Amino acid sequence: MNQNIRKITDGxxxxxxxxxxxxxxxxxxxxxxxxxxxxxxxxxVFYAAKYGMKQSTVxxxxxxxxxxxxxxxxxxxxxxxxxxxxxxxxxxxHEKKPTGRIILVTVVLSVIVTMITMIVAAEFFGYDVAxxxxxxxxxxDQAMTSTGMTLAVSDVKSFLMNIMxxxxxxxxxxxxxxxxxxxxxxxxxxxxxxxxxxxxxEYFPPKWSGxxxxxxxxxxxxxxxxxxxxxxANNVMQATGVTGMLYLAFFGYVALTFILRYMVGMPxxxxxxxSMLLFMMMSLPMAxxxxxxxxxxxxxxxxxxxxxxxxxxxxx
Numbered sequence: 001m002n003q004n005i006r007k008i009t010d011g012x013x014x015x016x017x018x019x020x021x022x023x024x025x026x027x028x029x030x031x032x033x034x035x036x037x038x039x040x041x042x043x044x045v046f047y048a049a050k051y052g053m054k055q056s057t058v059x060x061x062x063x064x065x066x067x068x069x070x071x072x073x074x075x076x077x078x079x080x081x082x083x084x085x086x087x088x089x090x091x092x093x094h095e096k097k098p099t100g101r102i103i104l105v106t107v108v109l110s111v112i113v114t115m116i117t118m119i120v121a122a123e124f125f126g127y128d129v130a131x132x133x134x135x136x137x138x139x140x141d142q143a144m145t146s147t148g149m150t151l152a153v154s155d156v157k158s159f160l161m162n163i164m165x166x167x168x169x170x171x172x173x174x175x176x177x178x179x180x181x182x183x184x185x186x187x188x189x190x191x192x193x194x195x196x197x198x199x200x201x202e203y204f205p206p207k208w209s210g211x212x213x214x215x216x217x218x219x220x221x222x223x224x225x226x227x228x229x230x231x232x233a234n235n236v237m238q239a240t241g242v243t244g245m246l247y248l249a250f251f252g253y254v255a256l257t258f259i260l261r262y263m264v265g266m267p268x269x270x271x272x273x274x275s276m277l278l279f280m281m282m283s284l285p286m287a288x289x290x291x292x293x294x295x296x297x298x299x300x301x302x303x304x305x306x307x308x309x310x311x312x313x314x315x316x
Contacts, residue, residue, distance in 0.1 A: 010046075010047060010051075011047060011058065011062070014043040014047050014063075015062050015063055015066060018043055018063050018066060019070060022066070022067055022070040022075065025071070025075065026070065026071055026075075030072075033074075033075055033078050037175065038175045038178040038179045039179075040078065040079060040082035040086075041082045041179050041183070042086065042182060042183060042186060043063075043086070044056065044083045044085075044086030044087050044090060045089050045093075045179075045183045046090065046187070046190065046192075047090065048086065048087050048088075048090025049090040049093040049187055050090075050192065051094070052095070053087065053095075056087055056090065057087070060083055060084070063079060063083055064076070064080045064083065081113040082113070085106055085113070085179065086183075088106070089105070089106050089183055090183075093183075093187065093192065093193075093194055093195075096195060099194070099195045099196070099197050099198075100203070106179060106180055107176030109176070110173070110175045111173060111176065112172070113172065114168055115168060118164075118171075133160055133161060133164070163242075166246070184197075200254060204299060205251065206294075209247070210248065210290070210291050213244040213248040213290070213294070214244070214248065215244070216240050216244020216245065217241055217248065219237050219244075220238055220240070220241020220242060220244070221241070222237070223238045223241060224238070245283060245284070245287045248290035248294070249283050249286040249290055251293045251294055252285075252287055252291075253276070253278075253286060254293065255290065255293040255298070255299070256278065256289060257271055257272065257275045
């Protein structure tokens, strides 16, 4: 088949798939976009990975116009944003860019879309942030009253708002990674070349990120025990602090996993369970371990002291 005809045929097929999904989504009152939003970029990932950014912009415009005809403004925003994620991901594959950079762009775009949807344009998309906060506050008050306990925060509403912001951030990160994994599975089945992923043990995060992370943790402690008079500034400090703690705790989880797996010799399943439990129950110690993992030679010691002794290959 002629190459130009093949491009048109593949583009028409991807647009048709999106159109069918939009019709089904409308008949189901938007259920698909609520449950399976992370699969929306896949048609664009396939086309962009095969033909590149320049050719895929035509399909992107066609799909957005199709969503304008077949769906609501909310769904149109979802389609435009998720297809944009797929466009960048697929074009990165086509141009053979490093996998880490592709994942980073995908996650950042997913976080931006999620934040816009849940926080910035909440009323337009039908989310009542204030109502949800009031509902959470009532639930917390009832729980504290029944147990006779008190929260170690001065402003419960601000604390819950920070939790909502951080959870929204993590939701975007999770959607970005799910989109990445599904895209790799699809492209592998279609035999489209992808740069191999390095084992996580071989990834060295920049040391400056560790220092920024520990500064965020200190900032969080200061905002809790010595809150600022400016509520918004205090909220920003707490949200930033929680994000920094989660970043460090994640690498603490990575460090502990490889220690238990390769230096102690613990079975893989038990290692994951133990590390996950400690990650959830002891976030501050895990954050400190993550800080050491990032900023010192501890990472190299894990590699040379663990992998060389046990003969592992770096797969968790």
